[in-house]
Amino acid sequence: MATATNVQIEPSWKEALAPEFSKPYFGTLIRFIKEEKAEDKTIYPPGSLIFNAYNTTPIDQVKVVILGQDPYHNPGQAMGLSFSVPRGVTVPPSLRNIYKEINDSLGLPIPSHGDLTKWAEQGVFLLNAMLTVEKNKPGSHKRSGWQYFTDASIKAISDQTEHTVFMLWGAFARKKAELIDAAKHLVLESPHPSPFSADKGFFGNNHFKQANEYLTNHGKAAIDWSLD
Numbered sequence: 001m002a003t004a005t006n007v008q009i010e011p012s013w014k015e016a017l018a019p020e021f022s023k024p025y026f027g028t029l030i031r032f033i034k035e036e037k038a039e040d041k042t043i044y045p046p047g048s049l050i051f052n053a054y055n056t057t058p059i060d061q062v063k064v065v066i067l068g069q070d071p072y073h074n075p076g077q078a079m080g081l082s083f084s085v086p087r088g089v090t091v092p093p094s095l096r097n098i099y100k101e102i103n104d105s106l107g108l109p110i111p112s113h114g115d116l117t118k119w120a121e122q123g124v125f126l127l128n129a130m131l132t133v134e135k136n137k138p139g140s141h142k143r144s145g146w147q148y149f150t151d152a153s154i155k156a157i158s159d160q161t162e163h164t165v166f167m168l169w170g171a172f173a174r175k176k177a178e179l180i181d182a183a184k185h186l187v188l189e190s191p192h193p194s195p196f197s198a199d200k201g202f203f204g205n206n207h208f209k210q211a212n213e214y215l216t217n218h219g220k221a222a223i224d225w226s227l228d
Helices: 011-016 024-038 052-056 093-106 117-121 146-160 170-179 207-217
Strands: 064-068 124-128 165-169 186-190
Touching (some): 052 124, 093 207, 117 124, 124 146, 146 170, 165 170, 165 207
Parallel strands (some): 064 124
């Protein structure tokens, strides 16, 4: 795990978030992660992937933000990109519903895997509000301090980029709208793609179609949402 003074994070993000690394909460957060590991607790994702979203999508390349809450807490799933799982891992229910919405609205085939790295490489910032979790304990790090860091990340995107699309799904994500300047960005809100809520307004939200229309209308390349 990185230290507050030597965070292994992509340079543009390191610069954009520089004030955060010296704040008391960040040092406390780093110590918390180290102590958890010292107690032989299994933390997901692996240390090298904690900042995967940042390292794959530099801030000046962000075109779309998709906000999740927690990393996956089962073995082999978390890879530091919200909603994404490595190839060979069963596609989780919420991601299956995301694929269904893309299929319904854009006509793209449903992928055979759950690795969203291709999206991240095109400028889709796949951010979880909490960047770590203890094995088999969902929400276990929700008071660790990550929320301050990821809120600062959302605000940095709002402040430092132009015409970015923010997809906020579910009550938790929608609360983050207050961090975003809706006058210069597109904020899309709907229920969460979870099986418990997808049929209450996630299906049919046309967020992926709206995102591409907004990007192209502002001179940016559309996202290729296909994965296979």
